Amino acid sequence: xxxxxxxxxxxxxxxxxxxxxxxxxxxxxxxxxxxxxxxxxxxxxxxxxxxxxxxxxxxxxxxxxxxxxxxxxxxxxxxxxxxxxxxxxxxxxxxxxxxxxxxxxxxxxxxxxxx
Amino acid sequence: xxxxxxxxxxxxxxxxxxxxxxxxxxxxxxxxxxxxxxxxxxxxxxxxxxxxxxxxxxxxxxxxxxxxxxxxxxxxxxxxxxxxxxxxxxxxxxxxxxxxxxxxxxxxxxxxxxx
Amino acid sequence: xxxxxxxxxxxxxxxxxxxxxxxxxxxxxxxxxxxxxxxxxxxxxxxxxxxxxxxxxxxxxxxxxxxxxxxxxxxxxxxxxxxxxxxxxxxxxxxxxxxxxxxxxxxxxxxxxxx
Amino acid sequence: xxxxxxxxxxxxxxxxxxxxxxxxxxxxxxxxxxxxxxxxxxxxxxxxxxxxxxxxxxxxxxxxxxxxxxxxxxxxxxxxxxxxxxxxxxxxxxxxxxxxxxxxxxxxxxxxxxx
Numbered sequence: 103x104x105x106x107x108x109x110x111x112x113x114x115x116x117x118x119x120x121x122x123x124x125x126x127x128x129x130x131x132x133x134x135x136x137x138x139x140x141x142x143x144x145x146x147x148x149x150x151x152x153x154x155x156x157x158x159x160x161x162x163x164x165x166x167x168x169x170x171x172x173x174x175x176x177x178x179x180x181x182x183x184x185x186x187x188x189x190x191x192x193x194x195x196x197x198x199x200x201x202x203x204x205x206x207x208x209x210x211x212x213x214x215x216x217x
Numbered sequence: 218x219x220x221x222x223x224x225x226x227x228x229x230x231x232x233x234x235x236x237x238x239x240x241x242x243x244x245x246x247x248x249x250x251x252x253x254x255x256x257x258x259x260x261x262x263x264x265x266x267x268x269x270x271x272x273x274x275x276x277x278x279x280x281x282x283x284x285x286x287x288x289x290x291x292x293x294x295x296x297x298x299x300x301x302x303x304x305x306x307x308x309x310x311x312x313x314x315x316x317x318x319x320x321x322x323x324x325x326x327x328x329x330x331x332x
Numbered sequence: 333x334x335x336x337x338x339x340x341x342x343x344x345x346x347x348x349x350x351x352x353x354x355x356x357x358x359x360x361x362x363x364x365x366x367x368x369x370x371x372x373x374x375x376x377x378x379x380x381x382x383x384x385x386x387x388x389x390x391x392x393x394x395x396x397x398x399x400x401x402x403x404x405x406x407x408x409x410x411x412x413x414x415x416x417x418x419x420x421x422x423x424x425x426x427x428x429x430x431x432x433x434x435x436x437x438x439x440x441x442x443x444x445x446x447x
Numbered sequence: 448x449x450x451x452x453x454x455x456x457x458x459x460x461x462x463x464x465x466x467x468x469x470x471x472x473x474x475x476x477x478x479x480x481x482x483x484x485x486x487x488x489x490x491x492x493x494x495x496x497x498x499x500x501x502x503x504x505x506x507x508x509x510x511x512x513x514x515x516x517x518x519x520x521x522x523x524x525x526x527x528x529x530x531x532x533x534x535x536x537x538x539x540x541x542x543x544x545x546x547x548x549x550x551x552x553x554x555x556x557x558x559x560x561x562x
Contacts, residue, residue, distance in 0.1 A: 105219050105303050112310055120317060121324040125378050128280070129261040129269035129478075132254075133377040135287070136481055139247075139254035140370015146244040147363040148355050148556035151495065154244035157298065165243070166300045170309035172250070172291055173302050176284060183272065185281045187288050188220050194285035195227055202235060209236040211493035240493050244363075248492035251366055255485015262478040263441035263470050266380065326378035334450050335533050342540055350547060351554040358510070359491040359499035362484075365517070369477075369484035376474040384474035387528065395473070396530045400539035402480070402521055403532050406514060413502065415511045417518050418450050424515035425457055432465060439466040 106177060106188055113178045128182050135175040142168035221292060221303055228293045243297050250290040257283035336407060336418055343408045358412050365405040372398035451522060451533055458523045473527050480520040487513035 103111075117123050145165045146154045157165065180187040201214035210217070218226075232238050260280045261269045272280065295302040316329035325332070333341075347353050375395045376384045387395065410417040431444035440447070448456075462468050490510045491499045502510065525532040546559035555562070 105221060109303070109306055109310075116310070116313070119319050120322045122322075122326075124324075125326045127266035127269050128272065129264060129266045130377055132258050132261045132269075132280075133373050133474075133478060133481075136251075136254040136258045136478075136485075137370045137374040137377060139251040139287075140367045140373070140481070143247050143251045143363050143370070144367040146247050147360055147367060149244060151242035151244045154242050154247075155297070157243065162298060162300070165247075165298055166305045167309065169291060169295050169298075169300055169302050170305035172254075172287070173306045174309060176287055176291070177306075180284050182270070183277060183280060183284075185277070185284055187284050188224070190281045190285035191224055191288045191292075194282065194289060195224075195231070198231070204234050207235045207237075209239075211237075211240045245492055248359075248363060248366075248488050251363075251370070252485045252489040252492060255366070255482045255488070258478050258485070259482040262475055262482060336450060339533070339536055339540075346540070346543070349549050350552045352552075352556075354554075355556045357496035357499050358502065359494060359496045362488050362491050362499075362510075366481075366484040366488045369481040369517075373477050373481045376477045379474060381472035381474045384472050384477075385527070387473065392528060392530070395477075395528060396535045397539065399521060399525050399528075399530055399532050400535035402484075402517070403536045404539060406517055406521070407536075410514050412500070413507060413510055413514075415507070415514055417514050418454070420511045420515035421454055421518045421522075424512065424519060425454075425461070428461070434464050437465045437467075439469075441467075441470045 104188070109174065109177050110181045113174060114181065117178075126178065126182060128179055131175055131179040131182060135172060135179060138168055138171040138175060142172060219303070224289065225292050225296045228289060229296065232293075241293065241297060243294055246290055246294040246297060250287060250294060253283055253286040253290060257287060334418070339404065339407050340411045343404060344411065347408075356408065356412060358409055361405055361409040361412060365402060365409060368398055368401040368405060372402060449533070454519065454522050455526045458519060459526065462523075471523065471527060473524055476520055476524040476527060480517060480524060483513055483516040483520060487517060 117126055142165060145157075145161050145168065149157070149161075176187060180190075202217070206217045207214075232241055257280060260272075260276050260283065264272070264276075291302060295305075317332070321332045322329075347356055372395060375387075375391050375398065379387070379391075406417060410420075432447070436447045437444075462471055487510060490502075490506050490513065494502070494506075521532060525535075547562070551562045552559075
């Protein structure tokens with residue numbers, strides 16, 4: 103069992119014990135994930151990019167909490183949809199490698215449709 | 218090496234080959250993650266909760282792509298911040314268990330501050 | 333002067349008095365807006381659609397605060413980009429009327445590309 | 448009638464003609480707004496702050512479309528909740544002036560709780 107599967111199972115047990123499956127529709131979980139992504143964003147909104155590369159300890163701690171929240175909702179949402187998130191990420195990595203060949207994408211942030 | 222560490226290393230190599238570290242500030246990665254979370258949301262916004270529990274194949278496929286994008290940006294962001302996302306999720310699970318004791322949280326979606 | 337122009341001018345004066353223009357890049361303002369949109373979302377994530385149509389007074393008050401935050405950042409962002417948000421909304425209304433003709437769009441939440 | 452009220456009424460008529468009120472729960476509208484805020488974000492995520500202050504014409508055009516979408520969903524959501532968004536923004540401006548007094552907030556992006 104991988105660590106993502108372990109978290110998935112712990113989240114299942116957590117929700118079952120609390121009778122929370124009724125609230126955990128994919129719609130609601132996608133909202134909760136986006137809400138946490140918004141909170142994550144707020145940690146960096148007034149920092150320069152350079153400052154964000156060297157965050158203060160309290161920013162780092164706060165960002166870590168939001169990263170955890172996003173990951174947990176992501177694993178829970180994927181479980182409810184019957185999606186393996188790591189397999190989906192692997193497929194996406196392959197697709198990205200094809201969309202952004204090294205020789206064309208090197209040093210540019212352009213979208214693949216503009217390369 | 219766990220699968221999340223494997224993805225982290227693949228993302229590092231992917232960015233390095235393309236000279237993309239210059240774009241991958243935590244600020245920018247948090248934006249990219251939130252953008253993908255917004256796209257994930259769009260798959261469910263006009264569905265009822267019940268419909269979201271039984272998504273059409275094309276919705277499921279689209280949601281899987283966005284889940285992959287969110288996971289990849291999350292792992293990349295955590296790496297740039299020096300955060301282990303699985304360890305952060307484990308800590309959060311413990312904190313959530315303390316905030317939402319089974320006897321108080323059972324069957325309610327109230328926030329822990331209102332239990 | 334319209335009310336949106338009045339708010340725009342008040343926001344300009346507010347930022348100028350506090351020397352905040354340095355922080356108000358479109359990039360940062362778009363982040364702040366998305367963060368507030370995420371907070372707005374959190375008010376409704378565990379409610380059913382029906383419950384969201386009849387929110388408790390404290391939910392309504394909290395949503396009102398987030399609606400205000402989103403509107404203010406939106407006006408500020410538009411100002412920094414030199415965009416008239418009401419004129420942009422008027423153009424979008426026309427575009428939407430063309431994309432969603434009444435006879436095709438009636439009673440369906442499908443995207444215009446699927447009508 | 449102000450321009451925001453005019454847009455509110457146009458949105459009401461637009462939804463009514465298409466029988467879309469059934470889809471326009473506050474929950475769904477908050478999701479749609481957050482989705483558009485995510486798309487707005489994507490226009491700036493790989494730009495530096497400085498680049499975002501001088502966007503290319505196509506970025507400006509795309510941002511204008513998303514600003515319009517956010518404004519329209521915001522007005523529609525406020526209407527469904529019975530909230531006057533401009534009055535809410537006026538109240539928030541007053542609250543912000545109290546939270547961020549000029550002498551303390553000048554030149555700093557700190558949150559009011561840290562001033």
